[in-house]
Amino acid sequence: MKSLYIHIPFCARKCLYCDFNSYENRELEDEYIKALLEEISTVSEYKFKTIFIGGGTPTILSIQNLELLLKSLEKFSPVEFSVECNPGTLTKDNLSIMKKYGVNRLSIGLQSTNDKILKSLGRIHNFNEFLDGYNMAREVGFDNINIDLMFAVPNQRFEDFKESLEIVTNLNPEHISAYSLIVEEGTPFYAMQEKGKLEVVDEDVEREMYDYLIDYLQSKGYKWYEISNFAKDKFECSHNKCYWKCEEYIGVGAGAHSYIDNKRFSNAYSVNNYIKYINLEESPIESEEIIDESSAIEEFMFLGLRLIDGISKLEFEKRFKKPIYSIYSDQINSLKDKGLIIEDGDKIMLSRKGVNLSNSVFVEFIN
Ligand SMILES: C[S@@+](CC[C@H](N)C(=O)[O-])C[C@H]1O[C@@H](n2cnc3c(N)ncnc32)[C@H](O)[C@@H]1O
Ligand code: SF4
Structure with missing residues (x-):
């Protein structure tokens, strides 16, 4: 049994640190979903133990497109079915549709509980908006939720990170991922850093934050199971574990990678080209590497x-x-x-x- 990754390359607004394959321009959303469904139909003979819809922001999709996508996946009934969400895009409607079609794990990007930091990261939401979304997700019945945090981000003091961890653990999510900031080339943060205008966190403070994170989350009953990932008992993310254990997976959508039969494949990165290939009934795979x-x-x-x-x-x-x-x-x-x-x-x-x-x-x- 394999795993399936589905890429949604759209976001409400681009965060200042992010170099993921995602865009604010959503003009191509309908065409993209049509193409994606076409590609999903080509993998229908497989059985998937996990499905992960990531991005970008899958929850930015219109209700119609989200439902079309989830309907096309109904036949797979995976054991673990995750969707990545930006808290600024959660609604009763999209949460209920996800629940209805068997999504059983949400991964919500919070990053920080501090509104000033959220603003300086270019996030579209504040902490209260996250909280509304999180509580709504619980009301709809989601009982497996991951919260993403970031640390060593500009202007973040050690105390700010400690506070975020305390507030987040009080919410009792089943899983927490915490990533230290990587200043990626091509992002606004990178340009700011080049001009000496990014308040980077000192390396020693970053290490202290990481050490504190590990000890604190373990003291709160989270198992530290991967460099950046922590989970309550039985809530480790099976989908991501499949990558770390080098098991086979298929990725569909723009820029998605697959690993199957000792080969790695990558789909066209550009949303335009991806749609073009599918519409021409050609394979969207742009590169292939044999893993010897x-x-x-x-x-x-x-x-x-x-x-x-x-x-x-x-x-x-x-x-x-x-x-x-x-x-x-x-x-x-x-x-x-x-x-x-x-x-x-x-x-x-x-x-x-x-x-x-x-x-x-x-x-x-x-x-
Ligand atoms: C696809 S996003 C999660 C869902 C949604 N797009 C959001 O941001 O709310 C994946 C996660 O990667 C992390 N991330 C993205 N870019 C990063 C960077 N440059 N450095 C560290 N973490 C990063 C963030 O924690 C983010 O939540
Ligand atoms: S961090 Fe998430 S919401 Fe922000 S631009 Fe990247 S994918 Fe989009």
Whole structure:
């Protein structure tokens, strides 16, 4: 069984830090949904254990388009069915439609509970608007909700982040994702940084925030299961775990990636081109890469080590028909000596120190 990702490349307004494939211009929404349904019909022979509609902002779609999309997915009945939402776009109508068609997990981007910070991120909502949406989602019956937070964002003090964590955990969501800001090229934040006008958070403060996040959420009963992800018991995100465990998935929509039969495919990134290909009854796939054994091994290591429980040596051997030590003994021994990874029975995982230096651990497994 595979997983299905569906991309919605529209947002009410572009946030100042975001370089995702999403646009404020929604003129092509109807045509895009038509094309998307066409592409979804080409994967109807598959069974999907998880579906994730992401973006962009799936909840910006008109009720008609949202319903058309959800109807086209009804036949799959996945175990986990997530939709990403911007709190400024949640309504009783879109929440009820999602519930009606079997969506059973919402992922809501809050980022911060501080209105000043939300404004400086270019978010379309304030904290009270988020709260209205969150409460409405609970009233409609959603009992598996993720809240996205960001930290080390401009003008954010340590105290602000602590406050966000306290307020959010008091709401008791089942899952929390927390990402430190990445200043992506091409975004307004990047231009501001180039001009020296972005109040970046000091690296030491960022590390302190991250350390605090991990300890605080664990003390509140969340399991830390991936570098940036925390969940109550039984609420880890199965869809995202499929990426970290290098399982197969299919992505549909503009710019979506698939990983299937040892190949990675990417759809046309441009919304226009994506629609054009589908209308011409051509494949929207623009690039294809064969994942040979050595790339597959590297991915298994650096994606798997993102999971706090780490990777299984037995699983490695089962997949690649050779023991992990036949390939990585030098790297494993040296990283263990430096206290960056830990070996515990069948598992190899990042140590707490290794989590803070994760990128330097991951590169050790790449040739
Ligand atoms: C597709 S968005 C979530 C749904 C919706 N679009 C929203 O923003 O409310 C995915 C998440 O990625 C995170 N994110 C996006 N760009 C980021 C960046 N440059 N640095 C760190 N986190 C980022 C944010 O936490 C955001 O909620
Ligand atoms: S963070 Fe979310 S709402 Fe903001 S532009 Fe990116 S995808 Fe859209």
